Amino acid sequence: xxxxxxxPSVSGAPGQRVTISCTGSSSNIGAGYDVHxxxxxxxxxxxxLIYANTNRPSGVPDRFSxxxxxxxxxxxxxxxQAEDEADYYCQSYDTSLGVFGGGTKLTVL
Amino acid sequence: xxxxxxxxxxxxxxxxxxxxxxxxxGFTVSxxxxxxxxxxxxxxxxxxSVIYSGGNTHYADSVKGRFTISRxxxxxxxxxxxxxxxxxxxxxxxxxxxxxxxxxYFDYWGQGTLVTVSS
Numbered sequence: 001x002x003x004x005x006x007x008p009s010v011s012g013a014p015g016q017r018v019t020i021s022c023t024g025s026s027s028n029i030g031a032g033y034d035v036h037x038x039x040x041x042x043x044x045x046x047x048x049l050i051y052a053n054t055n056r057p058s059g060v061p062d063r064f065s066x067x068x069x070x071x072x073x074x075x076x077x078x079x080x081q082a083e084d085e086a087d088y089y090c091q092s093y094d095t096s097l098g099v100f101g102g103g104t105k106l107t108v109l
Numbered sequence: 110x111x112x113x114x115x116x117x118x119x120x121x122x123x124x125x126x127x128x129x130x131x132x133x134x135g136f137t138v139s140x141x142x143x144x145x146x147x148x149x150x151x152x153x154x155x156x157x158s159v160i161y162s163g164g165n166t167h168y169a170d171s172v173k174g175r176f177t178i179s180r181x182x183x184x185x186x187x188x189x190x191x192x193x194x195x196x197x198x199x200x201x202x203x204x205x206x207x208x209x210x211x212x213x214y215f216d217y218w219g220q221g222t223l224v225t226v227s228s
Contacts, residue, residue: 040154044220045218051210102153
């Protein structure tokens with residue numbers, strides 16, 4: 001049971017927009033801690049996708065965006081592409097602990 | 110260019126010990142927060158431990174008292190000493206550079222090293 005809750009899977013057709021939710025509580029996201037997102041392509045290590053709720057590291061396409069409100073956060077992917085098929089994880093902070101969501105598998109139809 | 114390369118994984122019996130190492134390049138380990146994250150086969154990510162630039166350390170409850178994170182400033186490396194290993198510690202262990210912004214996050218990751226705990 002992960003501290004942060006994500007849907008196990010989402011899917012979309014190429015070109016479509018999908019969103020992945022991440023729900024926490026008053027001790028992590030709701031306490032004002034930032035939310036970060038990681039992408040894990042099949043068979044590879046995770047990479048940072050979004051940091052501090054809304055910021056993209058250099059090299060991440062602007063098709064990826066993040067938002068945060070209250071005790072939840074969301075990752076949106078527009079103009080879905082085949083190479084976006086991957087696992088996505090949200091992550092935050094909770095009283096000296098790092099906490100991850102359980103991960104969401106994105107399937108591009 | 111930031112690079113992280115883990116080593117030291119392998120097969121170990123329950124109750125045994127293993128030390129993982131992470132060689133860093135492109136930045137100074139001692140000036141940054143560093144951490145370990147693991148991923149059991151077919152499962153999600155789990156934060157394991159963090160060491161701050163000042164030396165303070167934090168551990169997940171699941172490994173507290175059994176794992177020790179440390180660094181070697183002269184070699185620019187990070188280590189994870191794992192004792193009293195259990196089957197549930199079986200996972201790929203990733204070394205990561207940590208950044209702080211109202212809580213911390215992992216901005217660079219190594220390729221991971223597999224630890225298998227089995228008799």
